[in-house]
Amino acid sequence: MSDSSEALATHELRHHFENMEQQRGASSMGMWVFLVTEIMFFGGMFMAYLAYRYEYFVAWQEGSQHMNFWIGTVNTAVLICSSLTMVLAVLAIQQGRRRLTSVMLAVTICFAMAFMVLKGMEYHEHWLAHEFPGSAFHFAGIDPRHVEMFFVLYFVMTGFHALHVLIGIGLVSTMLYMNERGHFSADYHNPIENTGLYWHFVDLIWIYLYPLLYLIGHHHVS
Amino acid sequence: MATASAITAEREHYLNADYGFRSWLLTTDHKRIALLYLISITFFFFIGGFFALLIRLELLTPQGDLVQADTYNKLFSMHGQVMIFFFLIPAVPAVLGNFLVPMMIGAKDLAFPRINLLSWYLFIIGGGLMLYTILTGGVDTGWTFYVPLSTAYLGTHVVLAAVSIFIAGFSSILTGLNFIVTIHRMRAPGMTWGRMPLFLWSNYATSIIQVLGTPVLAISLSLVGLERMFHLGVFNPQLGGDPLLFQHLFWFYSHPAVYIMILPGMGVVSEIIPCFSRKRVFGYEFVALASIGIAVLGFLVWAHHMFVAGISLYSAMVFSFFSYLVAVPSAIKVFNWTATMYKGKIYYSTPMLYAMGFIGLFTMGGMTGLFLASLGVDVHVTDTYFIVAHFHYIMVGGMVMAYLAGMHFWWPKISGRMYPEAWGKLAALTIFIGFNLTFFPQFVLGWTGMPRRYHAYTPEFQVLNVLSTAGSTVLAVGYLLPMVYFLWSLRYGKEAGDNPWGAAGLEWKTASPPPTYNFEETPVVTWEAYNYDDLPKEVPVVG
């Protein structure tokens, strides 16, 4: 088993690297640099949120109360569970346990899909309540103009996040497929590690979106 | 000259290693990718230049008589977008950087060759979309896409242009990512950070900016797109949207972007000056750290583009302070280049002429930047031709000349041929004269009140405008000359040999053109950078 996986590993060594360690180090560093670009991309949206929250404080409290607290909280738990199964998948392939890796990857995908379904239900609910920005928007409470802006930020931020979840589902599925084809081993599994990094990053963004969108005005609920 | 090509053809190198479209379009060789970029950005340079000539043609007369006002808006918008995103940003990193970074650190390729090829394809897709935008009517937002003009008031192809730039931005991010990982992880044994050529330090600093800044441009453009297409109006004034929020996000990238454009050029100059002074760089550590300093400080100044837009005065003072500060590392470099030349044995080769021109013109452009850092002066000259002259002195007088300097310096390495030196000098001189004739009058025009982005002006500005347009035609001729003689040299140029300039650096220790894997054996570096004390005092080719 270790002979063939070593052969697999050497087969995977790209010609411009001196050895597998250099390749692994480069691959991992490259992934982190990419994640930094994602931090800055989402950062622009957090900036918009921060600026408008400062200017329209009351509307932000008001809008936050119209978030679905329970879907938001359950989705947070779902993503945390998916992060666990993802990191267990990485652990499994580090130990060369291909079967377990596939199972963990598949469970991760299930959690991710659950997140998307819940999000879809949530969006649908907002749509029915006339809370989608645009000509169909109608808000009966205070400061409707700025509350609409809150919803704009809500849909933009969670929308880009959901897009990243979708891409993540695609990446994890690709890893599952490749693992089933015997592509990975204890000696070679960079792509799975990198996919894991991506997936945890998606979780990280949600860890901040959750309090910013769902929790800030919550205690005002009478 | 058939003998010359026969000799080159006997030895295998990266150009003749494989033939056919597939070997080029599916290459992962960083040197071939560099040439793919070279062809692409040259194409876009002439597109951008074409718009510039139309602008200068219109401005020959005070009346707006060549094109209508809306069309004129499109001319300067397309000129800016094409020149910035499809020429200046990629020019040195994607052409010279791609070609040289692996060779200079003693590696066989960049860390991620396939991502390198992907970055070129993204550039082409973005460029294709930009061309389509131009051909279907263009945009008139200025290169700055300010809201709510771009989101609510224009019927032109804003989203298309935004998408094309978004994609080109991704290309830029991938190049930066590749360079960062390569420089950190793939240096040859003995190549410590302190032994790296300054060209690498500059490209490393550039890459930091590309990676940290470009994503914010991406989100800015995305938000404009979302507002136009899905009415998710983050900047919609009716919902309390703030036009300044867009400007903050846009300039957070676009100011550091100017350092993406200039830093690689400074890196080129840092290689050429010591070679043609036959001396090591004075204050190597200072120049290296100044590159990093520019990259970091460059992120702290962006709102100096918004001094008259309505930001708080107190915030403006903070940004003004940092804007003064960011001039310091650039000045350090200029002092060090000059000190390098002092008591050196100077050779006035074509690359050296361009590099010296860079130092002078960049300094002028940079010093006028200090004028602009001052709040009081900035209020007077914002949105006038003073600004236009300022950034063209840096971008054209600085960056484009540095690019040409680099192309001439490394042409022998890239092609195995020498360009004709007399024509090189003639073109350099033509460009220098044409450049100053075009842009110096614009300082005066701006100072005396001519606004920018207007296709008509009051008659007292005509003389200087005519001078400026005359200069632009001289400049155009100057830019055409290298196109012609570089192509000529591919067939008729003298064979270059490994190191025609007697230059220091690992790239000169391998053949011209280099073999596909750069080095026969991985070099082990035991010497400091710019070891001109150990190299011949005579420059073989020019000597």
Place this chain on the structure above:
Amino acid sequence: MEKVISAKLYFTVWAALMCLTAATAALSYVNMGALSPVVALVIATVKGSLVVLFFMHAKYIDVKTTVLVIVAGFFWLTILLLMTMTDYITRAWS
């Protein structure tokens, strides 16, 4: 060279994340005035740190420069947020 972390540690981190989520959700019912968003974001940062350090192995990276990359990313985000806010916060002063 590649550190293998035990499943037990991962489960512990997961449990901590779930507890912190429950805590922040529960605390959102409590009126703490201006302190509410602070508490929520502090908890979020603790959760985020757990994810970055343990799930993303930042604690076990032997390459110092990769750590520098991560720190730089968050630092730059801070520059964007802080310096832009200097404008918004001081506009009323003028």
